[in-house]
Amino acid sequence: MQEFDFYAANTLDELLRLLAQSGGRVIAGGTDVLVQAQRGVFPASVLVDASRVRELRFIGQDGETIRIGALTTYADILASPLLRETAPALVMAAATVGAPQTRxxxxxGGNIANxxxxxxxxxxxxxxDATVRLVKRGGERVLPLAEVLCGPRQTCLEPGEIIHSVAFRRPSQPTGAAFLKLGNRQGMAIAVVNVAVSLPLDDDGRIAGARVALGAVAPTPVRSPRAEAVLYGQSLNDDVLERAAQAVLYDIAPITDVRGSADYRRKAAVRLTARALRLAAQQIREGAQA
Ligand SMILES: Cc1cc2nc3c(=O)[nH]c(=O)nc-3n(C[C@H](O)[C@H](O)[C@H](O)COP(=O)(O)OP(=O)(O)OC[C@H]3O[C@@H](n4cnc5c(N)ncnc54)[C@H](O)[C@@H]3O)c2cc1C
Structure with a gap:
């Protein structure tokens, strides 16, 4: 086990000061840090505990914008009626993470920073289309999530900078959304492929601004602009959903690793996307009947 100098902060100000002074890294829930420390690969020798900083643990709404603090746990996400209504795919994803202890x-914030x-x-x-608010002593910036994720286990965070919160606009209605994950076992599985989709419909019942995003099939999680283009302006029918699912192949570049081969991941990405799109479409149809 790696050894660390350890500081604990009680407020956001104190957290930012301790990080700036020590050159250390944040520990929040510790579920990734401790695994990496056990393997001796955590890239810092000073840890600053953020888990008591209450200002970073919230789920709230500000006009049409939903904000989630970095210290919000998976259990918090699962318990939130606001997120069940506005971000059902995020709630579905939180439900698949680890065991109750992990959640x-x-x-x-730890999932993003990891x-x-x-x-x-x-x-x-x-x-x-979530944005991430990054803060450090004397400054802050807001970036689209895709710009925060720079590569496998790499973010664009500067020394002393932390993830404060994420924000997104309340989706227009009606929107179907789903998340699906393929793992190598039923529970406690890291994704071989994971997929999230969002299907907003316009007043004429046509798909407006669909989003399709996949994980474990490229150096960072990616959107599939080709699949989104196939869906744009179309009505909800199985042929369109299937063609969109096939189109993800143009936007992914999976590798072979211990969890699966590149070829398996390509096939799984198509099938999982098709299922997620059908699930989202079904939600919209059921919502229309309700
Ligand atoms: C048994 C087990 C099962 C798991 N299953 C899953 C799974 O199914 N799916 C999945 O996605 N993950 C899974 N994980 C990984 C892990 O639980 C998540 O990535 C978790 O969200 C990390 O959050 P944390 O608060 O524990 O982060 P920590 O371990 O505290 O930190 C992780 C990294 O983020 C940095 N960090 C944390 N918070 C901030 C912040 N606010 N600002 C800047 N940097 C920060 C830390 O410095 C560190 O580099 C699993 C882990 C375990 C141990």
Whole structure:
């Protein structure tokens, strides 16, 4: 086990000051940090505990904008009526993460900062066009999520900078949204492929501005502009959904690793996307009948 100098912050100001002074890195829920520390590969020797900073743990609405604090846990996401209504794919993703213990400790900010290509909250956040608020002592910036994720386990965060929160606009109605994950076992599985989709309909019942995002099939989770273009302006029918699912092949570049071959991932990405799109379409149809 790696050894660390350890500081604990009680407020956001204190957290930013301790990070600036020590050159350390944040520990939030610790579910990734401790695994990496056990392997001796965590890239810092100073940890600053953020878990008591209450200002970073919230889910709220500000006009049409939904904001989620970085310290929000998976259990918080699952318990939120606001997120069930406005971000159902994110809630579906949170439900698949680890075990109850992982969901009680693991945080949204930690999932983003860990920047795993297979991170389960990342495709749903991409389909929501989420932005990330980054803060450090004396400054802040807001970036689209895709610009925060720079490569496998790499973010664009500067030294001393933390993820404060994410934000997205409340989707227009009616919108169908879904998240699906293929793992190598039933529970506690890291994704071989994960997919999130969002299908907003315009007043004429045509698909307006669909989003399709996939994880574990490229160096970072990615949107599929080709699939989104196939869906644009179309009515909800199975042929269109199937053609959109096939189009994800143009936007992914999977590798072979211990969890699956590149070829398996390509086939799984198409099938999983088709299922997610059908699920989202079914939600809209059921909503229309209700
Ligand atoms: C048993 C087990 C099962 C798991 N299953 C899944 C799964 O199914 N799907 C999945 O996606 N993940 C899974 N994970 C990984 C992990 O739980 C998530 O990535 C979790 O969201 C990390 O959050 P955390 O608060 O524990 O982060 P930590 O471990 O505290 O931190 C992770 C990284 O993020 C940085 N960090 C944390 N918060 C911030 C912040 N606010 N600003 C800047 N940097 C920050 C840390 O410095 C560190 O580099 C699993 C982990 C375990 C141990």
């Amino acid at each position: 009680a400790r693991g945080t949204l 920047a795993s290509p297979a991170g389960d909250t990342l495709p749903p956040l991409l389909t929501l």
